[in-house]
Structures are given as structure tokens and as C-alpha cells.
Amino acid sequence: MTTRVLVxxxxxxxxxxQAALERGVALSxxxxxxxxxxxxxxxxxxxxxxxxxxxxxxxxxxxxLMQARAQAGVPLVIGTAGTCGxxxxxxWMYDITVELAQELGQSLRIAxxxxxxxxxxxAEALKAGRIAPLPPAPEIRxxxxxxxxxxxxxxxxxxxxxxxxxxxxxxxxxxxxxxxALPLSRGxxxxxxxxxxxxxxxxxxxxxxxxSGVIMVDFDQTGFxxxxxxxxxxCTPHSVSAHMLYENSDPFRLYEPGGxxxxxxxxxxxxxxxxxxxxxxxxxxxxxxxxxEGARIAGYQTTILAILRNTHYAQNAQAWVxxxxxxxxxxxxxxxxxxxxxxxLEFRLIGVNGALGPLENRTGTPVEVGVLGIVTAxxxxxxxxxxxxxxxxxxxxxLTDDEELPTFAFPYSxxxxxxxxxxxxxxxxxxxxxxxxxxxxxxVTEVTP
Amino acid sequence: xxxxxxLVLKVRSKNAGPFWVTIDVFCDDPAVxxxxxxNLSTDRVAALYRTAPDTLKRFDIPDLRVIKFxxxxxxxQGSASDRDMHxxxxxxxxxxxxxx
Numbered sequence: 001m002t003t004r005v006l007v008x009x010x011x012x013x014x015x016x017x018q019a020a021l022e023r024g025v026a027l028s029x030x031x032x033x034x035x036x037x038x039x040x041x042x043x044x045x046x047x048x049x050x051x052x053x054x055x056x057x058x059x060x061x062x063x064x065l066m067q068a069r070a071q072a073g074v075p076l077v078i079g080t081a082g083t084c085g086x087x088x089x090x091x092w093m094y095d096i097t098v099e100l101a102q103e104l105g106q107s108l109r110i111a112x113x114x115x116x117x118x119x120x121x122x123a124e125a126l127k128a129g130r131i132a133p134l135p136p137a138p139e140i141r142x143x144x145x146x147x148x149x150x151x152x153x154x155x156x157x158x159x160x161x162x163x164x165x166x167x168x169x170x171x172x173x174x175x176x177x178x179x180x181a182l183p184l185s186r187g188x189x190x191x192x193x194x195x196x197x198x199x200x201x202x203x204x205x206x207x208x209x210x211x212s213g214v215i216m217v218d219f220d221q222t223g224f225x226x227x228x229x230x231x232x233x234x235c236t237p238h239s240v241s242a243h244m245l246y247e248n249s250d251p252f253r254l255y256e257p258g259g260x261x262x263x264x265x266x267x268x269x270x271x272x273x274x275x276x277x278x279x280x281x282x283x284x285x286x287x288x289x290x291x292x293e294g295a296r297i298a299g300y301q302t303t304i305l306a307i308l309r310n311t312h313y314a315q316n317a318q319a320w321v322x323x324x325x326x327x328x329x330x331x332x333x334x335x336x337x338x339x340x341x342x343x344x345l346e347f348r349l350i351g352v353n354g355a356l357g358p359l360e361n362r363t364g365t366p367v368e369v370g371v372l373g374i375v376t377a378x379x380x381x382x383x384x385x386x387x388x389x390x391x392x393x394x395x396x397x398x399l400t401d402d403e404e405l406p407t408f409a410f411p412y413s414x415x416x417x418x419x420x421x422x423x424x425x426x427x428x429x430x431x432x433x434x435x436x437x438x439x440x441x442x443x444v445t446e447v448t449p
Numbered sequence: 450x451x452x453x454x455x456l457v458l459k460v461r462s463k464n465a466g467p468f469w470v471t472i473d474v475f476c477d478d479p480a481v482x483x484x485x486x487x488n489l490s491t492d493r494v495a496a497l498y499r500t501a502p503d504t505l506k507r508f509d510i511p512d513l514r515v516i517k518f519x520x521x522x523x524x525x526q527g528s529a530s531d532r533d534m535h536x537x538x539x540x541x542x543x544x545x546x547x548x549x
Binding site: 039042044134136137138238241242245246247248250251252346348354356357358359361376422423425428 | 466468510515517529530
């Protein structure tokens, strides 16, 4: 059976072409799927359990999609709601959905799929030998993680759809799970389904017009066909096959719960100048494992930024921060009784090697150098105190003892900025499950305006 | 001196999850692809990113005229010493590499 999946964009919150969305609805899709998250912006979202996108942008785009759903009369599914897919961001998305249902006068059945993991469950699985590291995995330590999520696959989304939900708000899922769920349950070819889902998960990124967002994928018994819906956007065998490279460490294999996709044998053919047909990908079943993500607080930060425009200082910036760092460590020990091992103090030279650090292999003569000082301490109060202590020296410290005190450029007052907690990713592991739903839970709610 | 960036269409780097970075070299021209598959050694790329050659994955993909490298991130994404949250600037090193 052919299954037609409409993907409005690669992520909710980045915008899409409204006319293309309407064109998609007119083509009678069987389901509308969109991703809501990623780890790509770093550990903050997962650590804090917050969306990185604004509520306003999320709500205005979700309004369009809820209207499209009502018009098409098919389920609307969001995966990894609220960037990280914790219980808190699923409920955040649910609140937005209920508000919109009232405003739009829609009666809805809403299924929430929760992916967050109680620490005790993961600890038990670890003890039972049901957790395995993926290379390179950090050492597993569960006691201080703020949030742990498991990445749901197609099975959990299928369970949510089986409730008859109009809207599924899923916690953390794999990028592909929401798109793959319905075609798999209707018996479309698994290799083609997972491959097409991977191609579609970033929306129109697999086309010649990446920002237009909207694409349609038709899945069937032998493969899939992908078509971008914006005016002038085209998919070519090259644009589609090249998408397997994107943010993928292995362009031929993609691991999912219960197996992996192998695209070594995939053949890409242009049906016309906009649509591409793909066949020959295979699905290799394996043990049922779900990937885990977790984050913890690794300290609290305060930053300071000074700009060295004086040529002598700009040219000797590294020598300056080396001398300054030694001086400041001694000051912090004297005045705050802290050993350098108790906190972090790092100066990064923007204009010298700010982005690449020790990997940088070019040198030059910068016009000016931004000196970004980053303090990491055990509490925010301690980080702020260190920031205030170092502030006058970052402003005035001399390169040599026998010169007049210099004064550098601070771009704002106060010169220090408290950044709050620093989170770090703490898991790169998989957890084995006997029953796919045993680590996930569903809540179904009827909403009437 | 010819750099890799002078020869190819594009070099792109991105995170592949928080623990890996992946670098795609889009050669476009088949002659450039052939030249790079011969002249760009895995050891040299590993040295550029200061990683052990056996941890660097390499994929030569003739159909796309792409050479892809993946390596464990030198620092985990977002950790205190990370300087490039999205890993997109790692590409610059390969782009500037001199090619025979």
C-alpha cells in the first residue's frame, strides 16, 4: 500500500513555505510529521528540560500545522517535542496545543508519548547488563543526571497512532521514527521506509531549495519517491543521495531501535526534474535497543570579554594571558583560598585561535584580539565572585613589570556575565528492551473547545 | 601552493551527534575526486585533526565524488573546553591543506 507522508520542515520553529504546505495538504497525505528537536545546539536544552526555540515561533508554526491537519483529516505527529523531548517539553508542547485548540475551535484527541527515563530504571538495566556503550562513550555515572531520555523508534509512535490520536506529541524519538511509523505499519518495504525517512527528516534539505521546508514522500512495497513542494525546488539523485552524508558519521548505515538501515545497494533515479525514486536499500533486523541521552550540571560559569586593540598587546596576546593566568591563580588562592583544581579559568583568544584552539595551524598579525575569559566554578556565586576578582586585572594587567598600566576595551558594564549552569552530555549508550513500550508511556486526552 | 579548498566545490563539517564530527569534501569534478583519492592520505588528515589514524573513518564515494571523514570529537560537544558547538569550523583546516 502506498503511504504518503507530508513533512513541513526539518524542525518546528525554523519556518516553512505556507503555499507549499497548502499544496501538500491538497495532495491528500496520509499523515503529517515534523521533528521538534536535536542535540545539535548542545546539552543545555536536555540538561534544563527546555525548548531552545521561542514559544511564539513554535505556536505560530504549530497553528498552521494544526489547521493543515484539520483540513487533511489525518494525524499530525511531532517527534522530540521542545528540542530535547523531556517530559517537561512534551507538556510544554501540549499546553501550546490545547491553547491553539481553543483558539481554533478544534476538538482533538491528543496522545502524549513520554520518553524520559527515571534514573532507577537505567540503573537497574545497567546492573542487569542491559546497557552497552557506543564508542566513544563517557564513563557512565547516573547519580547526578538532571534528565535522561531514550530515543523512541517506530514502534512507540505506532502505539501512539493506534490510540486514534489526531495529534501525537512525542518526547525524544530518533529523527526518522515519526516518518517511518505509519508506512511500516502498513507493510511498506522497511529498507525504503527508513531510507526515505532519513532523507525527509530535514525537510527540503535534500532538495535544491533547502529553506523552503516542505516535502512529500510516497512509500511503497519497493522503495520511495521524494518530491519538494515549494515553487522551483527540485530533488535530484545527487541532492537526495548526498543527504545521507549529513550529520551522519557513516553515510551507508543508520542505526535505529531494532536494526539498521543499509543503503549500500540504493539506486537513485530522476523521475522528472523534481522527483527522485529510490529503491534497493535494505533493513537489517537486530536486537531491540534504544539509545539513551543524558545531561548533568558540570559547573556554573561567569564570562568576561576584553578587546586588545593596542598593536603590541594584540601581537603578544598569548604571552599576556599566560602571565595574567599565573598571576590570577595566585590572587584567587590568596583571597579566596581556592586551589586552581577547584575551578576553571580559561582565556580564549578570538582573532588568534578562538574557534580551533590547539588544532589551529595558521598564524598572522591580528588587528585586534578578543580575550574571552571563562570561569567555571562549583556554584554560580563562586563563579561570579571569581569574575569580580579578576575583572580589574583583565582590564589593566601589564605585559611587563616596567610599563605604565594599560587599559583595554570592555564592551559593556558590568564587564562580567553570569551564564548559569554549564551542562554536559553524559551518555552515549544503548539500553536493551524486551518490549518496546516498557520504557515509554502514553497519555491520551480529549480536548474540546 | 594549491589548497584543497581551491580544487573542490565545498568542504563541510558538522557534528554527527555530540560525540562525533564529520567532514564532507564535495569534489564535484571527477578529475579532482581522482586526484584527491590518490593524494590525500588518511594519515595526513588524522594528523591535521590530531587523532589516531585508526579512529578516523574514511569513505570514498565515487558516485557522489565525495570523500567523507568522521572522527570522535576532540572534545565532547558543549563540554567546558568545547569551542565550536556545531563543529562547523573544523572544515577550515582541511580546506586550507596544501595538495600536490
